[in-house]
Amino acid sequence: MDFTDPTTLGVLVAAVVGLITILLIVIKSLRSSNKNRVLFVGLMDSGKTTIFTQLSQKEAEYPTTTRTFTSMVENKITLRIKDKEREIIDYPGNDRLRQKLIDLIHSRSLLRIVFVVDSAAFSKNARDVAELFYLVALENTDKVPILIACHKQDLSLAKTEKVIRNSLEKEIGFINKSRAAALIGTDGSDEKRATLTDTGIDFSWEDLKKQEVSFVTTSSYSADFGVHEIASFVRA
Template structure:
């Protein structure tokens, strides 16, 4: 084989490029096939575990009882959907477990994220909810779809989806601003902390480039607001 022959060299280059492309596609498919986890996340008492319990039932009916799980331990179930599996993870809302949550999101094994908000307690928890969502969205470098479930809509104090959407928008903008103003170290450098977007307090949901974020209103105990949207999101 004459490597100085232009024709031979061109054939070799084409072969190498072809093999590299095939290898890339195989690795991509393997990586995609490993992404079968659905994360349920939210602040404490948001209703995640009730949703988790409901999803674990064979029939998506309203549970007559709610099983109590340990709040410091994540709960897992595996659902078989046709020929695929979905591993549902109900992650505790305790602040002390945030680093492990970051590790889970960074594992690149997530297919979907369901972010559960207690609509009835949203007024007092708005900042905490926004900070947790900020963390989840910031670490979600794979840009897996996020469904924000405005839960407990059957309660009289529940805020509407529009109110929650607008309030989170405002809070995320303020977090952007505070993070941009904070120094990473104490050495006097002007390097800023990374922010979710570069829009500061003018944050809008559409500023999350290539990130699919949708809102639904849900309740585990009302026929008007079932968790069917969540079940559909999980199965898709």
């Protein structure tokens, strides 16, 4: 075979490109087949477990009473969706379990993330909510879709989706700025810490071009406040 012949060389290049393409498709397919988890995450008492319980109950889509509790371990259920098993994980909101949360996000097993916000306590928790979301979005290197559930909308102190969206936007901008300013590593070398975007305090949701983030308002006690939308997101 004459490797100096342009025609032969072109055929070889095309064959190599074809093999690489096939290999990438196979790898992507294998990764996709291993993704069968939906992660529920949020601060403590945000309402994750309530929503989790609703999804797991077969008798009633919107139960009139729901028992809630603070847990230090994951709650898990397995649902059969479209002839495939899907594991739903209710992850504890305790700060001490953040490293394990990062490991879970990095596991390449997640299909979707539901980020639950306590709308009624948002005013006092806005920074903490933003920092947790920042962590989740930053570590979400697979860019799986994230649904932000503005929960407890039935309570009188609940902030609207618009207020939560705008406040988180500002807080994420501040976090961007503070992280970008930390340029010096502990050993004296230049070490720029990872930021969600390079837009600083001018952050907007549109800056997450490769990350699908959507919002929904929810309540545990009414069919009018989007819990069914979370179910649709989980089953998509």
